[in-house]
Amino acid sequence: MERTMGNGELRLTNVGEEVTLLGWVANRRNLGGLLFIDLRDSTGIVQLTCLHPEQVPEVKSEYVIEAKGKVAKKENPNKNLPTGEVEVIVDSIKVINKAELTPFIIADQTDALEDTRLQYRYLDLRRPCLLHNLKVRAKVCSIFRDYFDSKGFLEVETPILNLSSPEGARDYLVPSRIKHGSFYALPQSPQLWKQLLMVGGVERYYQVAKCFRDEDLRADRQPEFTQLDEECSFLSQDQILSLNEGFLARVFKEIRGVDIKLPLRRIKYWDAMDFYGSDKPDTRYGLCLFDLKEYVYPSGFSGMGEGDYVRAIRVEGQGKAISRKLLDELNAEARKFGLKGLFSLKREGDEISGSFAKFLSEEQKQALKDKLGMKDDELILFASSPYRRDVDFGLGAIRSWFAKHLGLIKPNTFDLLWVVDFPMFDPVEGEPGKYVAEHHPFTRPRDEDLPLLDSKPEEVLAYAYDIVINGYEAGGGTLRIYDHDIQWKIFRLLGLTDEDVKNKFGWFIDAFRYGAPPHGGIAFGLERLSMILCGTDNIRDVIAFPKNLSAGDPLSHAPSPVDPDQLEALAIEVKKGE
RNA sequence: GGACCAUUGGUGUAGCGGCCUAACAUGCUUCCCUGUCACGGAAGAGACCGCGGGUUCGAAUCCCGCAUGGUCCGCCA
Secondary structure, three states, rough: OOOOOOOEEEEOOHHHOOEEEEEEEEEEEEEEOOOOEEEOOOOEEEEEOOOOOHHHHOOOOOOEEEEEEEEEEOOOOOOOOOOOEEEEEEEEEEEOOOOOOOOOOOOOOOOOOOOHHOOOHHHHHOOHHHHHHHHHHHHHHHHHHHHHHHHOOOEEOOOOOOOOOHHHHHOOOOOOOOOOOEEEEEOOOHHHHHHHHHHOOOOOOEEEEEEOOOOOOOOEEEEEEEEEEEEEOOOOOOHHHHHHHHHHHHHHHHHHOOOOOOOEEEEEEHHHHHHHHHHHOOOOOOEEEOHHHHHHHOOOOOOOOOOEEEEEEOOOOOOOOOHHHHHHHHHHHHHHOOOOOEEEEEEEEOOOEEOOOHOOOHHHHHHHHHHHOOOOOOOEEEEEEEOHHHHHHHHHHHHHHHHOOOOOOOOOOOOOEEOOEEEEEEEEOOOOOEEOOOOOOOEEHHHHOOOOOHHHHOEEEEEEEEEEEEEEEEEEEEEEEEOHHHHHHHHOOOOOHHHHHHHHHHHHHHHHOOOOOOEEEEEEEEEHHHHHHOOOHHHHHOOOOOOOOOOOOOOOOOOOOOOOOHHHHHOOOOOOOO
């Protein structure tokens, strides 16, 4: 058994060669006196042609076989296959291993749902599209390493067994056997370690880092995932962004053949919220939000207060098309984000109708037509709330609903941009003077905003940046605080006592007393990037063995109860479930 | 923690109170077929309709509970 080449590599230039091929039987077409076999391996599929089927041993789907024969030019090429111009005229076929009937069809166009495929992931992975996704993912990693190697970065591995921190996401805990009652935490990210590497003088670090977060899952969120993580010293935010743009441009060029225009667009956080109702806007289409308050307040509707935010989305040509049923659907969408619902206005000829029309005066209706320029058959949907976040996020969701509904998203387009100038703090709703960190407490406030720390913390912006691609947050980072005094000021604003800080971060911030360099970094979500490059909206499509929404593995059935002896060794007792 | 949707031969769906002794596609088995490439043609096997209650003369179909899967909200510094 000596394979001469991969099945998917055969081309016209190989015609006449004697070859030995190995692989799986993807399909058979038996024409009686003539038998065709599609042979698949990791490189692709090629057609075997058996002129004497009676001499061929019985082969069925997914049998592993060895085929010897001669490459020939096909008279009728198959343009759906890279190898479609050639076939292999078979001399002999040997069955290497038989296969039972598989539970689903092993082909890109399969019949099974994801649940079934995940139970037999090893069969699912034989499908060329899945393998392709893994190749894309691997290519992103190899470009990452190559690019940052060439920029003088050092790959460093940071610990997997870490000190647990109550901040941020829920930790996955690992009990200590040596020290009963104590636990390690799996890393949520290598954040603190990479900063210590900067204090340690490494200057330029990167890592392909596995991260773990024990939070609920989503179509684009898994409990274990991989970050392409970097950190560097002595670079400005602009330098870091352009360094990383170079990386992204290579990724899109080498994997998708797309030229990304550099430098990338940068949009301020509050502008993103204003125009798109999202801090990760999908900028492949318009439908921007706008302020409608001057047109509809005050009105006959008493539920709208003077301090309320009133924002809207206008959709041309949808006034008549929008049905009661669709409006209900949109209202349900809006309510998810804390809105009470949506109001509608439409123009039909000279008439303004819709759910809010009855609250408006004739002058207001006229203004909609004249001043706002509302067109015939135009639909305006709007919402009001004292909470800006609710209005923005709610309408942001409506915006993307319409984009999907109206088919505004062109396939195979990539729109990359940086969202910058994130606020440093997020005020806690209903508790004035209380704040949580928007990113993390080590994020550096912008120099020009430092005076605001004492007076208006909610207005302080940070050196924080996210890379947004097609509406996905594909990565993000910040410059970090290296000044001891500013760090303490932030801690106090976040309501942390000296005691808290010492217990939670003492081991970390002590390092900053010994000459920490200015530093900052970024982390890309490898899966998110791979999803976008593969054109899928399901994160499981780019993970070899993903977890399901209950954070379980449908294949191995992890997690599971463990042997009492194991618990005994760890001095752990499990409460009996009700 | 919450909302919504789904669960029917191996696989994917249809059926939505009696025409169901459950349909279609695909896969599988057998036979025919020398240029197919989603091959084609013929015949056949394969399902107590997720589980447990209830309503009804009658339930795959309606109701309740549970389980599993998915999508979303909260959560994800």
